[in-house]
Amino acid sequence: MQIKKLTDWLPTTNKEVKLRGWDELDVILFSGDAYVDHPSFGPAVIGRILESYGLKVAIVPQPNVNDNLQDFEKLGTPRLFFGVTGGCMDPMVSNYTATKKRRDKDAYTPNGDKGFRPDYATSVYSKILKDKFPNVPVLIGGIEASLRRVTHYDYWSDTLMPTILETSKADMLVYGMGEQPLREIVELLQKGVPFSSLTTIKQTAFLQAGDEPLPKNKNWEDVQIHSHEVCLNDKKKFASNFKVIEQESNKLNANRISQNVNGKTLVINPPFPTMLEAEIDASFDLPYTRLPHPKYNKRGPIPAFEMIKFSINIHRGCFGGCSFCTISAHQGKFIASRSQESVLKEVDKVANMPDFKGYLSDIGGPSANMYKMKGKIQSICDKCVAPSCISPVICSNLDTSHKPLTELYQAVDKHPKIKKSFIGSGIRHDMLVPEFNKNADPKELDDYTEEVMTKHISGRLKVAPEHTSDPVLKLMRKPSFSYFHKFKERFDKINIKKDLKLQLIPYFISNHPACEVEDMANLAAETKDMGFQLEQVQGFTPTPMTVATVIYYSGYHPYTLKPTKTPKSKKEKDDQHRFFFWYKQENKDWIKKTLNKVGRTDLLDVLLPDNKKDNKSWKKVNLKPVKNTFDDAIPSEHSKPTHGSRRKKKQYSRKKRR
Incomplete structure (x- = not known):
């Protein structure tokens, strides 16, 4: 270089x-x-x-x-x-x-x-x-x-x-x-x-005097949301604003939004259409040095750069609409994918960096496996107002073929200087389950899963079911936990078939709207029953422009305007968090008292079984069922990291007996 x-x-x-x-x-x-x-x-x-x-x-x-x-x-x-x-x-x-x-x-x-x-x-x-x-x-x-x-x-x-x-x-x-807006501005x-x-100009916003008429544009319809002053005094009306904002942000033919603010008018113009392949390629093909400015050479490494130094971003956008995630709010729900040629050109640049050792840390995006996915019939997408293409079910018009992505991985690995390319971005495990992704070719899904497991991870595969409770998952716009069970079955099957000895690492989140202490207890019991012992977890953090944050502040779901509870006090949050660490001695007495109080001794038998009992009795316990009452899916990798480690029940039982 x-x-x-x-x-x-x-x-x-x-x-x-x-x-x-x-x-x-x-x-x-x-x-x-x-x-x-x-x-x-x-x-x-x-x-x-x-x-x-x-x-x-x-x-x-x-x-x-x-x-x-x-x-x-x-x-x-x-x-x-x-x-x-x-x-x-x-x-x-x-x-x-x-x-x-x-x-x-x-x-x-x-x-x-x-x-x-x-x-x-x-x-x-x-x-x-x-x-x-x-x-x-x-x-x-x-x-x-x-x-x-x-x-x-x-x-x-x-x-x-x-x-x-x-x-x-x-x-x-x-x-x-x-x-896109910058091009027009300039x-x-x-x-x-x-x-x-x-x-x-599309995808821009500005303030104007409150008594001025909106700028003329014959191509746009207008929608006015409740003023800032009304929102300050009425949480329900504040919540109702969000439905309009989210839907207009994700429509291909959106309306212009206006809002009165302190005697002025906020004007938000509709977004641009999704970037075409040539447009996003042009952005990535610009003459970046791919390095920090030399002024920092003596100040030490920049952690965020070190993390992505040898990674490749292959697409933007996320069609999940996750209730706690801001990706679709910022990048849009429609996927803008780079061409294979553009990706390979960047791979070659990385491969020729002086300190490159042959290992790409990630080939991914906001979600690892949404590359090249889009609507089969564009006119259907043009009329869609849904914030998610895969919730409550995967849209029949969505092409979820993983073949272009599998072919991209294989093309990258053909580069003579690439020893191994890793998938560091979170993978949508639900989209790899035929029972959920019903319109996909099951063989194609298995081919992708096997490609990832055999060639693109090292020891651990990260996925994010986020919770086990159906009401919480539904609000999250996530699929039923039953699909995680099904994915784990496929994961284990490939693991055995290829003698890989890989670990499956599930990510979970506590304190999310609609989540009760009992839901967290069930999460702990369900994951323990599957052989997981969670080590590092994350609580829900409210950030602007998400459904979950609107609920957290207002107490109302923006789409139904029905009251929705959220854990808010430090005690509520700490109590929910403790269930992740059921195995810690300092939490055991508290767990016993809490579950006895709510009448869930069945969960207590799973989390803290009597030492005299054989741990195989776990399977006999009637856990609160994870019913498949809906089909719901949202990109899971955008949750806060929740690292964990997997243990086989046989190993765990042997340790307990010792």
């Missing part, structure tokens, strides 16, 4: 701007992340996209907000606009744990150092820029801006907040993936259209 020069990166300082011979910049980007010039890092993608339009672009990564704010002025005034993003993660998720404790590390900062990203970074950066450069437009984007584009609940401050356009004072917001600006006149 050719040795990189400093000018191979976007400039970050005046010195680097001058090295390129530039006297003026067209766009200056500000980011909450360190600058990694890689297609998995949004700020780099936006910078390279703008550069491809012939613009002179610079980036100021992690500007200091605690000094004289010189980082915001050092590159001067851009000709077109400032671009601002909080980074690849919502800054509040980056900075705080689910229990609202400050994190010790920031994965997007060299050496994992904390303190380089302010809380609510997008608003902080934008307000500083508007104060210092009041006449220069500020365009905000990225996941923080995208998911906070309307009235939303903020878990960390425990308040209902207005659109981020109000708190940031920015001029425009791009939601979702930014390539084209119009280059033609001399004033920034303030860019009011009919």
Whole structure:
């Protein structure tokens, strides 16, 4: 690989701007992340996209907000606009744990150092820029801006907040993936259209005076949601807003949304159609160095980069609509897949990196096995308003063929420098079960499963059933736990057939809306009965723009407007969490008292059987059944990681007897 020069990166300082011979910049980007010039890092993608339009672009990564704010002025005034993003993660998720404790590390900062990203970074950066450069437009984007584009609940401050356009004072917001709206914004600006006149660009939002009529567009219908002030006073109406927002975000022919906010009108234009293969290829084929900026060489590795350094992203989007996940809200429910040629071109770049040892860490996406999947008849998708293509059942119009993905894996492995390619992204195990994926070819599903198990994992396969309770799973838009049992049967069969000795690692989540203590007890008993002992688990964390977060704050399901309970107090959350660790001595007395109190001695017999009894009596216990009362599925890998280890019952019983 050719040795990189400093000018191979976007400039970050005046010195680097001058090295390129530039006297003026067209766009200056500000980011909450360190600058990694890689297609998995949004700020780099936006910078390279703008550069491809012939613009002179610079980036100021992690500007200091605690000094004289010189980082915001050092590159001067851009000709077109400032671009601002909080980074690849919502800054509040980056900075705080689910229990609202400050994190010790920031994965997007060299050496994992904390303190380089302010809380609510997008608003902080934008307000500083508007104060210092009041006449220069500020365009905000990225996941923080995208998911906070309307009235939303903020878990960390425990308040209902207005659109981020109000708190940031920015001029425009791009939601979702930014390539398509940016292209139109730049084209119009280059033609001399004033920034303030860019009011009919798809996938953008802005605030206007409350007494102004909405900009004219004969192709769009309008829908108005309850105002921010109404939401503050009526949680049920706040909840009802979300159904409109989610459906319009996922429609191919969406309506324009408006909302009154503090005497102004928030206008959210409909999204662009899903990116075509040529469009997403063009984004990934830009001249990334695939490396952090050299300025960080002495500061230590950037954890997020180290994790994806040798990984390949093959698609965007997720058609699951998971109730606790923001992927579809940001990337859309329709899948945008790269061509095999584009993927192989990137594989070759990675394979020729100086420190590459022959192992790709991941070939995947938001969900590992949604590549090339789309509607069979487009006109049916055009009219669809469902937030999920696989809940409560897999849509009969959805092509779930895994053959293109299997062929892609095989093509990657033919590269002479690839020793092994791993699948690090979570796999949708339910889509590999013929009883659930009824329209798929069972042999094709088995071929994919066998391909993954024999060639693309090392010891463990991660899947995420998330829960065992049907009511909780239904609210999650997840399939019945019975399908996990069926997948495990197929997994075990291949394991034995190929003598692989692989472990199946299920991920679970506690404290989700509709989840009761008894549900967690049943989860613990059911998983123990299957031979699992969970080691590291995660509680539900409310993040903006999800069904579960709306329920958490309002107490109502946004689609039914029926009251729905959520564990909220520290005691409720801790109690549910304890059931994951039934095997710890300090939890045993509490579990006995709790299950006796609710009359579930059957679960107690499973979790804490009398030592005198043979542990084979587990099978005789009548567990609360996991009924197949619905068919429901949602991408499971987006839940918070819940690492576990698998033990065969025979081994566990032998240990107990000893």
